Amino acid sequence: MVGAAIIHGGRLLAACRADPPELAGGWEFPGGKVEPGETEQEALVRECREELGIDVVVGERIGADCPLHNGMVMRVWTASLTRGEPQAREHSELRWLTEAQLFDVPWLPADLPVVEAVRRHLKESG
Numbered sequence: 012m013v014g015a016a017i018i019h020g021g022r023l024l025a026a027c028r029a030d031p032p033e034l035a036g037g038w039e040f041p042g043g044k045v046e047p048g049e050t051e052q053e054a055l056v057r058e059c060r061e062e063l064g065i066d067v068v069v070g071e072r073i074g075a076d077c078p079l080h081n082g083m084v085m086r087v088w089t090a091s092l093t094r095g096e097p098q099a100r101e102h103s104e105l106r107w108l109t110e111a112q113l114f115d116v117p118w119l120p121a122d123l124p125v126v127e128a129v130r131r132h133l134k135e136s137g
C-alpha cells in the first residue's frame with residue numbers, strides 16, 4: 012500500500028473515503044495497492060491520476076511504515092501537484108488543509124503518525 016501526501020501552497024490534500032461502510036467518512040492519503048511490475052512511486056502516480064485526475068511528482072518518504080488492519084503496510088511519500096485540479100472521483104470529499112487544520116478531519120487511525128510527520132514537514136518548510 013502506498014499513499015501520497017500531496018502538498019501544494021503549504022497545504023495538504025486530504026481525502027474522505029466513500030467505502031467500504033466501515034471506513035467511509037474516514038480521511039486518508041490518496042493511494043492504493045502496488046500492481047505487479049510497478050514501483051511504489053509509479054503506483055502513486057497512477058493512483059493520483061485514477062482517483063484525482065492529477066499528475067504528481069513523487070518526493071521523499073515521510074513517516075514510518077504504517078501497519079494496517081488488513082495485515083498490509085502503508086508507505087507514504089510527499090508529492091507535488093504538477094497538472095490538474097484534484098477531483099473526488101472515488102472519494103466523497105477532498106480538502107486542502109493548512110498546518111493549523113491538519114487534525115480537523117477524522118483521519119483513519121493508521122494515518123495519524125504520518126499526519127504528524129507531515130505537520131513537522133510543513134512547519135519546517137514554512
Ligand SMILES: Nc1nc2c([nH]c(=O)n2[C@H]2C[C@H](O)[C@@H](COP(=O)(O)OP(=O)(O)OP(=O)(O)O)O2)c(=O)[nH]1
Nearest residue numbers: 012014034039040041042043044079081119121122
Ligand atoms: N489509500 C489509503 N488507504 C488507507 C489509508 N489508511 C488506511 O488505513 N488505509 C486502508 C484502507 C483500506 O483498507 C486499505 C487499502 O485501501 P485501497 O484504497 O488500496 O483499497 P481498496 O480496497 O479500496 O481497493 P483498490 O483501490 O485497490 O481497488 O488501506 C490511507 O491513508 N490511504
